[in-house]
Every structure is written in structure tokens, then in C-alpha cells.
Amino acid sequence: MTQMTEFRSPQGEPPVEPQLAGSPVRAGDRIFRTLTAGSSVFLLVIIAGIAVFLFSRTVPALQADSVNFFTERTWFPDSAPSVFGIAALAWGTLLSSLLALLLALPVGIGVALFIAHYAPRRLATGLGYLIDLLAAVPSVVFGLWGRDFLVPNMVGISSFLAENFGWIPFFATPNSETYTQTMFNAGVVLAVMILPIISAVCREVFLQVPQGHIEAAMALGATRWETMRMAVLPFGRSGMISSAMLGLGRALGETVAVALILSTSYGISLHILEPGGNTFAANIALQYSFAQDTGIDALIASGMVLFVITLLVNMAARWIIARRAAFSGAN
Amino acid sequence: MALLQADSSRTRANATSLASRTLPRGTVPGLGIAACGLAALLFSVAPFGGFAGYVVFSGLLFLVAQTATSFAVEGRRHAVDRFASSLVHTTFLIALLPLLSVVWKVLAQGSDQVNGNFLTHSMRNVGVSDAGGGIYHSMVGTLLQGLITSLISIPLALLVAVYLVEYGTGKLARSVTFFVDVMTGIPSIVAGLFIYTVWVLTFGFERSGFAAALALTILMVPTVVRSTEEMLKLVPNELREAAYALGVPKWRTILRIVIPTALPGIITGIMLGIARVIGETAPLLLLLGGTDSINFNALDGPQSALPLFIYDQAGRPNPEAIDRAWGAALALILIVMILNLVARSVARLTRVR
Numbered sequence: 001m002t003q004m005t006e007f008r009s010p011q012g013e014p015p016v017e018p019q020l021a022g023s024p025v026r027a028g029d030r031i032f033r034t035l036t037a038g039s040s041v042f043l044l045v046i047i048a049g050i051a052v053f054l055f056s057r058t059v060p061a062l063q064a065d066s067v068n069f070f071t072e073r074t075w076f077p078d079s080a081p082s083v084f085g086i087a088a089l090a091w092g093t094l095l096s097s098l099l100a101l102l103l104a105l106p107v108g109i110g111v112a113l114f115i116a117h118y119a120p121r122r123l124a125t126g127l128g129y130l131i132d133l134l135a136a137v138p139s140v141v142f143g144l145w146g147r148d149f150l151v152p153n154m155v156g157i158s159s160f161l162a163e164n165f166g167w168i169p170f171f172a173t174p175n176s177e178t179y180t181q182t183m184f185n186a187g188v189v190l191a192v193m194i195l196p197i198i199s200a201v202c203r204e205v206f207l208q209v210p211q212g213h214i215e216a217a218m219a220l221g222a223t224r225w226e227t228m229r230m231a232v233l234p235f236g237r238s239g240m241i242s243s244a245m246l247g248l249g250r251a252l253g254e255t256v257a258v259a260l261i262l263s264t265s266y267g268i269s270l271h272i273l274e275p276g277g278n279t280f281a282a283n284i285a286l287q288y289s290f291a292q293d294t295g296i297d298a299l300i301a302s303g304m305v306l307f308v309i310t311l312l313v314n315m316a317a318r319w320i321i322a323r324r325a326a327f328s329g330a331n
Numbered sequence: 332m333a334l335l336q337a338d339s340s341r342t343r344a345n346a347t348s349l350a351s352r353t354l355p356r357g358t359v360p361g362l363g364i365a366a367c368g369l370a371a372l373l374f375s376v377a378p379f380g381g382f383a384g385y386v387v388f389s390g391l392l393f394l395v396a397q398t399a400t401s402f403a404v405e406g407r408r409h410a411v412d413r414f415a416s417s418l419v420h421t422t423f424l425i426a427l428l429p430l431l432s433v434v435w436k437v438l439a440q441g442s443d444q445v446n447g448n449f450l451t452h453s454m455r456n457v458g459v460s461d462a463g464g465g466i467y468h469s470m471v472g473t474l475l476q477g478l479i480t481s482l483i484s485i486p487l488a489l490l491v492a493v494y495l496v497e498y499g500t501g502k503l504a505r506s507v508t509f510f511v512d513v514m515t516g517i518p519s520i521v522a523g524l525f526i527y528t529v530w531v532l533t534f535g536f537e538r539s540g541f542a543a544a545l546a547l548t549i550l551m552v553p554t555v556v557r558s559t560e561e562m563l564k565l566v567p568n569e570l571r572e573a574a575y576a577l578g579v580p581k582w583r584t585i586l587r588i589v590i591p592t593a594l595p596g597i598i599t600g601i602m603l604g605i606a607r608v609i610g611e612t613a614p615l616l617l618l619l620g621g622t623d624s625i626n627f628n629a630l631d632g633p634q635s636a637l638p639l640f641i642y643d644q645a646g647r648p649n650p651e652a653i654d655r656a657w658g659a660a661l662a663l664i665l666i667v668m669i670l671n672l673v674a675r676s677v678a679r680l681t682r683v684r
Binding site for chain 2: 028031054133134143156225252281
């Protein structure tokens with residue numbers, strides 16, 4: 001692009017003499033430039049509009065709420081007086097998403113390492129496509145598959161964990177041993193769904209590792225794993241962190257898959273192998289059809305909270321990537 | 332890299348005093364077979380059960396045996412290397428499992444359902460617990476909504492991408508780039524809530540296919556902008572400069588030279604974007620209304636769509652509805668996968684050089 005700048009005046013006008021270029025030419029350029037810039041501004045307006053419009057409904061919802069919005073667990077916005085709060089939703093959303101991240105991150109990094117540095121070069125692209133296809137499966141299909149296939153098949157693992165590791169509070173099941181509709185179920189399905197984005201981002205970064213770093217490590221007699229540990233993983237650290245955050249962002253907002261797997265309940269519990277729990281997004285999907293006026297506003301208020309959380313997580317992830325991109329020239 | 336390794340393993344196999352000792356050829360497969368055999372023996376004697384348990388157990392057995400042997404013969408560093416290598420390969424297999432499982436399950440459950448009748452009939456007048464009915468109304472909805480979404484998203488996304496690559500400098504371009512990236516992470520249910528607030532609560536319109544398409548647009552634009560931007564950046568500057576040298580104005584250069592050159596890649600990005608949004612369910616839940624009848628008018632009255640149909644049928648208690656959900660899932664997954672594969676082959680066959 002550096003060569004290009006010579007041809008441009010600071011305004012981006014074509015660098016032709018005014019009398020040579022007829023006025024229609026410059027008008028066309030001005031129109032086109034305004035059109036493209038206008039579309040870009042429109043996109044920013046949409047982002048701002050999401051915040052503004054959701055906020056405009058959040059205010060009346062909070063005014064109608066008779067209890068503290070942030071500490072209340074239950075969800076009865078349409079009863080009189082209106083009682084609802086996001087404590088249980090926030091807990092369930094964070095728990096299921098972090099569980100998903102915990103499961104998906106090691107696998108995603110492993111897959112990225114495999115495709116970038118272990119698989120035969122000729123196969124690598126094809127295998128990468130295969131993992132990307134996982135991202136193409138619609139979330140409602142994952143939900144159906146999770147509920148009717150994965151969850152029944154996970155009962156064995158869940159009961160194994162409960163019986164052998166029940167002394168850890170997470171795996172204790174004092175109240176119920178059906179092992180369905182649990183946070184663990186939701187976490188595993190979410191893990192499958194965020195795996196493609198984690199492995200895709202990590203793969204990009206691992207492929208950017210300078211060949212010189214890798215060859216230097218191997219020239220010192222490092223084994224392949226030592227090369228990964230000394231050259232590839234340190235270089236890709238910020239990429240791995242941002243992939244984790246992007247995956248977290250996906251998991252936080254996932255709706256129908258979670259709605260199909262979990263039931264509507266508003267408890268806060270550490271026991272991930274017991275039924276119960278709910279998330280922001282699933283709660284909106286499950287409660288929407290029953291909601292009346294205040295109920296809709298309450299759901300929009302919870303959606304606003306979800307929007308802010310995912311916005312912060314995604315901005316942090318993008319910021320980490322952008323910062324790394326600025327430094328990568330020095331490597 | 333591969334060459335280096337091949338060389339080093341050959342010299343190591345010659346086992347001179349300079350090279351360290353390595354496991355003899357065939358040891359690793361041998362250990363694998365031994366691990367499977369031992370696991371089979373244990374599983375036939377002891378009261379363990381399940382094929383999955385067998386696979387996991389023999390895998391662990393192999394891992395332990397390989398690491399121990401390598402530790403004894405080759406030393407700690409090579410043992411760790413082999414261990415890590417096995418783990419990396421295993422993660423890939425683990426990642427493949429859900430994909431294969433989903434595809435197999437959808438094929439197995441859905442293929443009984445999908446037939447001519449299923450594809451050409453709606454759910455109108457099909458009782459709650461009756462068998463039969465079909466997804467024609469949902470396919471009509473999905474196609475119309477996909478079409479409207481594309482008609483709005485594609486021009487908008489192309490203009491933004493052109494701005495970012497051809498004109499954009501300074502603050503506006505930087506913030507647009509940043510927020511396009513951030514927008515790709517917006518949960519689909521939030522996009523749905525936003526359009527619901529604007530379209531239904533503020534303007535007072537009814538729920539419709541068009542409203543759903545608006546929400547899908549918010550989800551589709553950022554993905555198409557990103558991919559188009561990448562493709563436009565790949566167009567060589569020499570082409571632009573040649574056009575300017577001939578006195579072609581910039582906007583005509585972009586429309587006649589830059590975009591046509593990048594077109595295959597842009598089309599790939601658009602198709603991937605469509606494939607992503609037509610599988611979205613959450614916004615449809617809020618905005619579509621849902622109906623059992625065929626509705627060709629996306630602007631008037633509730634419509635159906637495949638993802639919403641799946642969600643709706645899957646939530647019903649009777650097995651006939653669940654079967655229909657699987658049938659529709661097969662249809663949806665076929666549409667999405669075909670879009671994906673065609674998009675990727677467009678990219679492969681007509682790559683920008």
C-alpha cells in the first residue's frame with residue numbers, strides 16, 4: 001500500500017489535473033466515497049443503536065422491579081409486584097461457559113498444533129476444513145443432538161465422576177442422580193460448539209511463527225515437543241488467550257442449544273452434575289413465549305446485561321490480537 | 332522441517348555412537364496392538380463394559396506403555412516428546428468425534444423422514460400428535476429470509492469493505508474495523524432482541540419474515556465485511572495503478588477492476604455468511620411468529636423457518652414431532668453443508684493469484 005499513497009492526495013481524490021478530469025468523474029468519485037463511508041458509519045450507528053434501544057427498555061424494567069435486579073435469583077416479572085433478577089442467570093451463564101472453555105481450550109490448542117505443525121502438509125488444509133465444518137452445524141442441531149444423543153450417553157461418565165469424585169463439591173450429587181439437564185451437559189455441548197473458533201484462531205497464530213524460530217530450536221537438537229514449547233507456544237500465547245476469549249464470548253451468548261438441554265430453574269449451585277441452572281440467552285428463549293409487557297422488558301434488560309458482557313469480552317480479545325499484530329513485525 | 336526429521340531418524344536408526352538410542356522400528360505399532368489386546372483380555376475377564384470404555388482404556392494403556400518404553404530406551408526428553416505427540420494426535424481425534432457423531436446421528440434419524448411428501452407438504456391441519464406433515468412451509472420461509480438477508484447485507488457489507496480497503500484511513504476506518512470484529516461476537520439472541528425492540532415495540536409492526544431477516548442481517552454483515560476485506564487486500568496494487576495510469580477514475584477502477592478480480596473470494600465469503608445465518612434460531616424465536624401454513628409473503632404475517640421448526644418440534648413430547656425435527660435437521664444441515672462445500676470449492680478453483 002505504500003506505493004499507492006503517491007497517487008493519492010490526502011483527501012483520497014484522484015491525482016489528476018482539475019482541467020483534465022471532467023466534473024462527472026470527480027462527482028462519481030465523491031458519490032462513491034460518500035456511499036462507502038456512509039455505510040461504514042451506518043454500521044457504527046447500528047452498534048450504538050443496539051445499546052440505546054436495549055437500554056431504553058431496560059430502564060422501565062428496572063423501575064418495575066420490586067427487588068434488586070442484580071442479587072435476586074427468581075424470575076416472576078409479570079406477577080404483582082414484579083420480582084426478577086439476574087443472579088442465577090449470571091451464575092449459570094458463567095459456570096457453563098467457563099466449563100465449556102475449560103474443556104475446549106486444551107483440545108482446541110491441540111488441534112491447532114496438530115494442523116499447523118504435526119499433520120502432513122498435504123493433508124493439513126483438508127483437515128482444517130473438516131474442523132471448520134463443525135462450525136457450520138447449526139446450533140439447534142447441536143441442541144437436538146446434545147439432548148437426544150449426547151446427554152443419554154453421558155450418564156455413564158457423569159455417574160462415574162459422581163461416584164468416584166463426589167468428595168469434590170463440583171461433582172457431588174446430594175439431591176438428584178438422573179444426570180440429565182445438568183450444567184455439565186450444557187458445558188460439554190458448548191465446548192463442542194466453541195471448539196472450531198478456538199482452533200481456527202490458534203491455528204492462524206501457530207502458522208505465523210517465523211520459520212527461523214522453529215529451525216533454530218531444531219538446530220539446537222530440540223525434539224518436536226521442545227520446539228513447540230520453546231518456539232511455537234510462546235509466540236502464540238496472545239493468540240491462545242484471545243481465542244479463549246472469543247470462544248468464551250460465543251459460549252456466553254449461545255441460546256437454543258442450551259435452552260434445549262437445560263430446564264427452567266433458577267438455583268445457584270456448585271453441583272454441575274445435578275439438574276438445574278439457566279443462562280441469560282436460554283432464559284430469554286424459554287420465557288419469551290410466556291412473557292407479557294413487564295416480562296418482555298425484563299428479558300430485554302437481561303439481554304442488555306448479556307450484550308455488555310459479550311461486548312467487553314470480545315473487545316478485550318480483539319484488543320489483545322491487535323496489540324500482537326502491532327508487535328509481530330519485530331519478530 | 333520434515334526433511335530434517337527424516338534425516339535425523341535415519342542416522343539414529345544406524346545407531347552409531349554419536350546418535351542417541353532410539354526405539355526400533357515397529358515398536359510403537361507393536362505396543363499399540365499389545366495395548367488393545369491386553370485391554371480386550373481385561374474387558375472379557377473383569378466386569379468392565381462398553382465400547383467407549385474399551386477404546387479409552389486401551390488408549391491409556393498404549394500411552395503408558397509407549398512412554399515407559401521410550402523413557403527406558405531413549406531417555407526422558409524423547410519420552411516426553413512421544414507423549415506430547417500422542418496427546419496432540421488424540422485431541423484431533425477427539426475433535427472429530429462430535430462432527431462424525433452429529434452427521435451420523437442426523438443421517439440415521441433423518442433419512443427415514445425425508446421423502447417427497449415431507450419436502451412438499453406443510454404442517455397445516457396436521458394434528459399435534461399425528462405423524463406426517465412436512466417442512467415445505469419452513470423451507471419457503473428459510474429461503475425467503477435468506478434471500479432478503481442477502482439482498483440487504485451484501486451491498487452494505489461490500490460498501491463497508493471497499494471503504495476499509497480503498498478509502499479508509501484514520502480514526503473512522505480504525506474504529507469500523509474494530510467494531511466489525513466486535514460485531515461478529517454479538518450473540519444472535521441480542522441481535523434478535525434489538526430488532527424486536529425497534530421493529531415490534533417501537534414501530535409497532537407485526538412479527539414477520541422481514542423482521543427476522545433484519546436481525547439476520549446484523550449477524551451476516553460483519554462476517555461478509557471481514558472476508559471481503561481480506562479478498563480486496565489480495566488484489567495486486569499494480570492493477571489499480573495501471574487503471575489510474577489510463578485515466579480511469581478511482582470509483583470505476585474499484586467497480587471494474589478491483590471487485591471483479593476479487594470476485595471468487597468475495598462470493599465464497601458471502602456463501603459462508605449465508606450458511607451461517609440461515610442456521611440461526613435465536614432471533615427467529617423472537618421475530619418470526621411461526622406458523623404451520625405456507626406464507627410466501629415475508630412482509631405480512633408470521634412465517635416459519637427450518638431452524639425454528641426444528642426447535643419447535645423438538646420441544647414437543649410426542650415421538651412423531653421429534654422425528655420431524657430430525658428430518659428437518661437433515662434438510663437444514665444438507666443445505667448448510669452444500670453451501671459450505673460449494674463456497675470452498677469456488678475459492679479453490681478460482682483463486683486470486
